[in-house]
Amino acid sequence: MKTIQTLIRASLCAAASLTLAGCLTSTPHWDETFGSSVSQLKEMQTLNPNAGMNTDPVAGVDGSTAHAIQKNYAKSFTTPPPPINVFAVGLPVSN
Template structure:
């Protein structure tokens, strides 16, 4: 009986010590994939810092094209485009099986 009461706490301590030794390796790299993905999606990582404030603005569009795009975007909410009628070829609009037709 004495060996069993001594053996159980020692075994539990050994198992917990083995699990605890692995977490520093995981904790050191926790969130690394998310940080890497965010950095890959960012054009200018220094945009919010003092270094990035002196850099050029957005690239790819000039001022006139950007203004026109923003105006069209705002107008799309004021007057949305009309719904498009769909032409159904090869089927009926209602799924009525009581018509008697095969």
Template sequence: MFIIRTTTVALVCLLGASCSHVTPNYDARFGDAVRDAKRKMTINPEAGKTNDPAAGMDGRAAREAMNQYHESYKSPPPAVNVINIGGGIGNQSGGGSGK
């Protein structure tokens, strides 16, 4: 009888402890670091409310940037094989089988 009572009390204590919330301080501030980093990365939070042009861009630089942007869609750069399976750079034989 003593063993059953002790086991029951131990199980109730164990189940009660497993339901308690052990991280209230962490959960109260969850996501603060990400929100703080986003705030620090934003140079001008009021930028959408003004009609000022982009600072630091003159007409020629802006035109060339837009031309480069449009040209990148007309003739995109070739894809690069990063993994490089089957040979060295520029090796079109597909491997070193020696045939």
């Protein structure tokens, strides 16, 4: 008889705990800081935040050279260089 009363009390306590746990909320704190870590990391990785305001053109590479560089860069993905035999690196080449 005593065991049944103990089980009933334990189940009532468990039910009351689960009911009260449903009323507890911590999302307002989470919602107000949502996305702040991403914004902070983005700001930390930005070298010059006002770079978009600079209207001075970049000097140093003319158009035809830049076009050839970009073409070679794109071509490097379509036809990758042949693999290097790593076992032969550093060994003298015999003809």
